Amino acid sequence: MAAAPVGFQLPEGAVWFITGCSTGIGRALVQHIASKTSDRVVATARNPQALSYVDDNDRVLKVALDVKSKTSIDAAVTQALQKFGRIDVVVNNAGYNVLGDTEAISDEAARAVVDTDFWGMVDVTRRVLPVLRETNAENGGKQGGLVMNVSSMGGFVGYPGNAFYHSAKFAMEGFTESVAKEMPPDWNIHFSIIEPGGVETNFATTSIQIPDRHPAYESNPHSATTFMLGLMHNPEILKNFARVEDVAAAMYGIASRGGKIPLRVPLGPDAWSAIQADVEQLRVDIEAIKDLSMSVGSKEQLELLKALDAKSKK
Template sequence: MHQTSGTDRTWFVTGASSGLGRALATAALERGDRVVTAARTASVDAFDAHHHDRLLALTLDVTDRGAVHQAVDAAVAHFGRLDVVVNNAGTMSMGMVEEFTEEQARAQLEVNFFGALWVSQAALPHLRRQESGHILQISSIAGLGGFPATGLYSASKFALEGLSEALAHEAGAFGVDVTIVQPGGYWTNLYTAMVSTTPLAAYGPLRAELERQFAEGSVDSDPRLAAEAMLAVVDADEPPLRLALGSMTYDLAHEVSRQRVATWAAWEQVSRAAEHAVAQP
């Protein structure tokens, strides 16, 4: 359980130079918390000068495991403790599964999955010793299901969510909470900085249909709303394992769950027939 108040926490936020990470770091600073921002380009100048005494900006590439451990240790040495660790650093790759090169596929997993793994591993010894703390794993609406053109991005978020479910059980034994945050659309640089595959002509019609759907159904919000929701989660006495951000994500979570339950039920007889205990051969 949490042992610090909302104005007595130290945060470690990756990908904090823009978007959700910057909004969350700003919100934490504004209510009096201490914040360590970790990003490829780190500067205290991105934040109000009134907060600089409670801010430590570190340059960090989360795919470098050794550098991650050094950064987390530096954060603890500077502020004395960690309370909330936010794995927000991430990239987005768009394209059909068939189109991805090996380099592109591996790069997507390196940041979104392995980066969060390295930060979690580096933070856990400190959180375990304190017997308190909270890890926020920033997933995505793409962590709810795989959709055309998001295959590798969804794969990275599915991997992160599976890891985080296990971590929640392991860390919970030491009083450390884990929450998987699933944001919908926010006005960040995630889309403008994303990597796109070289398109195959065969997928032209599908791409045209996707562009039409995105134009009609895209909803993007101010990142500050996401920050407010995450502050509420870390303040909660019993924080959730998962938090959907936005109506689109919330509704999709229910729809995906209903579809999966319906499919399992329709195939129940086949599923159960596939199990029958026998003696070891």
């Protein structure tokens, strides 16, 4: 049996399959690949006309894709394989937010954001895993690939007014961590969760739905959601957001640097600091209840968990 690959090596002329490329991070990543590398890219959007910023050529394929439709996903992946024969890096970037008082957000709006941000990512990932494992290895090609799931610092830290967005992103992170541990090392399939902080895109203006406020929260001077909505429109806050081009370059750097792919990648001082603070607070909180926690169950359970964790890291 061949030795398991060590880390991930981006193949020469790698093929990238990116969702949500009409604006923001997806658009910047397509532009980075098309203009600054020799890699190939499948740029997708619900409306392909939104991809007019990049030219169709031998290295660029523009494809219609609605991540909420398995039929659309299958068609997009099929077109990518017909054009390039393989897919090396999958970037699940499509998503949006619905921001407001949890009680005021309709069931339809709540389910729609989770369907796009979480289930869209799930369905794309499940469709491409056989491609990475099997199709890429055909005709002397290299087995494996990289799945980059674009979460947010909001996939690790929760803020008021974003309950369903956080639900989708927390679910994305749990799904990614679990599936990454399912991959046998010899398949050479890697996963990375990208956790940007604030980014200079139109996400805050066109990719966020804000329903009418719930009167009980809107009238309360201590409403944290009211404060959050104010931040969204504060020009001083927006001035400190990261350049979207820098986020795209960092994502490309993760894939191309060689070696071990980090499972979680906070991008930006705000993301790194917020996640670090949350980790430290969690450490304090669980230490405070250690005696109570350890009084339940048995040492045998702990040993079994350690063994399972060690097995998943091989």
